[in-house]
Amino acid sequence: xxxxxxxxxxxxxxxxxxxxxxxxxxxxxxxxxxxxxxxxxxxxxxxxxxxxxxxxxxxxxxxxxxxxxxxxxxxxxxxxxxxxxxxxxxxxxxxxxxxxxxxxxxxxxxxxxxxxxxxxxxxxxxxxxxxxxxxxxxxxxxxxxxxxxxxxxxxxxxxxxx
Numbered sequence: 001x002x003x004x005x006x007x008x009x010x011x012x013x014x015x016x017x018x019x020x021x022x023x024x025x026x027x028x029x030x031x032x033x034x035x036x037x038x039x040x041x042x043x044x045x046x047x048x049x050x051x052x053x054x055x056x057x058x059x060x061x062x063x064x065x066x067x068x069x070x071x072x073x074x075x076x077x078x079x080x081x082x083x084x085x086x087x088x089x090x091x092x093x094x095x096x097x098x099x100x101x102x103x104x105x106x107x108x109x110x111x112x113x114x115x116x117x118x119x120x121x122x123x124x125x126x127x128x129x130x131x132x133x134x135x136x137x138x139x140x141x142x143x144x145x146x147x148x149x150x151x152x153x154x155x156x157x158x159x160x161x162x
Contacts, residue, residue: 036143
């Protein structure tokens with residue numbers, strides 16, 4: 001395994017652990033201030049939406065301010081959908097570097113998240129493509145596009161599910 005792939009994998013494992021630990025403030029440091037964080041929705045024709053400005057998305061934040069607001073709502077229990085917070089376990093696999101251009105790395109990986117709340121465990125799965133920027137303190141995510149492959153979800157999907 002290349003040194004770069006090992007560094008990328010360790011960064012992704014850390015981000016997943018921070019979600020599982022509900023360490024929201026440190027989780028936010030994984031994201032560039034101008035990050036695009038997007039989970040497109042499936043259309044009736046089994047295609048993903050392609051424009052978060054004109055079509056429905058399951059999650060869309062055009063910058064880290066949106067993620068910070070979401071974390072604030074979770075932490076202050078101002079989100080009925082997140083109260084109580086579920087216990088999660090994130091599993092990552094098939095981490096692949098798609099391209100590298102200078103300090104920018106494009107990555108794809110598969111994921112599965114187990115989420116437990118109210119004596120019920122749900123499983124979410126899919127893959128993510130993201131762009132990492134190398135900075136003075138390591139990587140930060142500048143773009144994250146998440147494809148949720150579940151056919152049916154019986155609750156609101158949130159940042160800790162993916």
